[in-house]
Amino acid sequence: MSLRSERYGRIRHCPGGSASSPDISADGSRIYVNDNEGSLHAIDAATGRNIWKFFIGYGPGGSQSTSPEGLIMPAGGGGAPLMCIRDAGQEARLMWKNDSLNHLGLPMQTSGHLAFATVAGSPTKAYKDLVVVDNRTGNVLDRVHFPGKTLFTVGTTIGAEGNVYVPGFDGTLFAFRPAE
Numbered sequence: 001m002s003l004r005s006e007r008y009g010r011i012r013h014c015p016g017g018s019a020s021s022p023d024i025s026a027d028g029s030r031i032y033v034n035d036n037e038g039s040l041h042a043i044d045a046a047t048g049r050n051i052w053k054f055f056i057g058y059g060p061g062g063s064q065s066t067s068p069e070g071l072i073m074p075a076g077g078g079g080a081p082l083m084c085i086r087d088a089g090q091e092a093r094l095m096w097k098n099d100s101l102n103h104l105g106l107p108m109q110t111s112g113h114l115a116f117a118t119v120a121g122s123p124t125k126a127y128k129d130l131v132v133v134d135n136r137t138g139n140v141l142d143r144v145h146f147p148g149k150t151l152f153t154v155g156t157t158i159g160a161e162g163n164v165y166v167p168g169f170d171g172t173l174f175a176f177r178p179a180e
Contacts (some may be wrong), residue, residue, distance in 0.1 A: 020060060020075065026068040034060045040074060042087060054085055054092035062154070065107045065115070071095065072136050073115055076103030082117055083172065084135055096138035104128060105153035105166070109135050116164055118153040119143055128153065130166060130176060146174055 023032045030051065031043045036059040042051040062075035070087035074080070082101040086093045098153035105118030105128075115135040121127035132142040146166075153174075157165045164176040 016059070020063040022095065023064050023066045023072075024097055025066060025087070025123065032064055032072060032087075034064065034074065039063065040072065040076065040085065052087075054089050054094075056080075056083065056085070062106045065109045066111045067135060067142075071109065073117070073135065074103075075106045075109040075111060076118065080104075082107075082119060082131070082133070082138070084138060086116070095136065098133075098138050098140075101131060101140075106155045108156035108164075110156060110158055114141070116156050116158070118146075118156070118166060130156075134175065146175060148172075 017027045018033055018035055020034040024030070025032070029045055033041050033043065035041065038057050038059055040054045040056055041155045043049070044051055056074050058077050058078070058080045060075040061077035064072050066072045067102055071140055072087060074083065074085070078083050080103045082096050082100045082103040084095040085099040086095050102120035103117055104120060106124065107115055107117040109115045113135050115133050117131055117133065118128050119131050121129040128146045130144050131140055151171065153166050155167055158166050159165060162178045166174045169175065
C-alpha cells in the first residue's frame with residue numbers, strides 16, 4: 001500500500017478549528033467533520049469541496065457517528081441535545097432532536113437502528129445514564145444509570161459479544177450486558 005498526500009489548501013471548512021476526527025460515509029464519497037462554531041460539514045472526499053453545512057448549535061466535544069444509511073449523530077457537549085441528522089444529498093435534514101436528553105458523550109450506532117449515547121442523569125449532571133434510542137425516531141428504548149459519579153465519557157464501543165463498553169474520562173470502564 002502506498003499513500004499520497006493531497007493538500008486541499010487552508011481548511012476553510014472548519015471555522016474555529018475542529019475538536020473531532022473526520023468520519024467517512026459508507027460509500028467513501030463524503031467526509032463529515034464538526035467545526036468549533038456549531039456546525040457539521042459534509043465534504044467531497046475526492047475534491048475537498050464543501051457539499052453542505054448544517055448548524056447544530058454547539059461545538060461538539062468529539063466525533064460524530066454515521067450509519068450506513070447516512071444518519072449522523074453528533075457528539076455531545078455542554079448543554080447539547082441528543083439529535084440525529086440525515087445526509088440528504090446536497091443538504092442535511094434534522095431527523096429528530098430531543099432537548100430533554102443532555103448529550104454528554106460520543107454516540108455509537110449499530111445494526112437494528114440502535115444508537116447508544118451518554119446523557120445527564122438525575123438529579124444532577126454529576127451522574128450519567130446510558131440511553132438506547134431508535135436512530136430513525138429518537139424514541140428511547142432503554143435507559144440505565146452509570147454507577148457512581150463520572151465526569152464525562154470518551155467513547156462508546158459494542159463488543160462482538162454484544163456488551164456495550166463506555167470509558168470515563170477518570171479512567172473507569174463501564175460495561176453493560178444486554179438483558180437476556
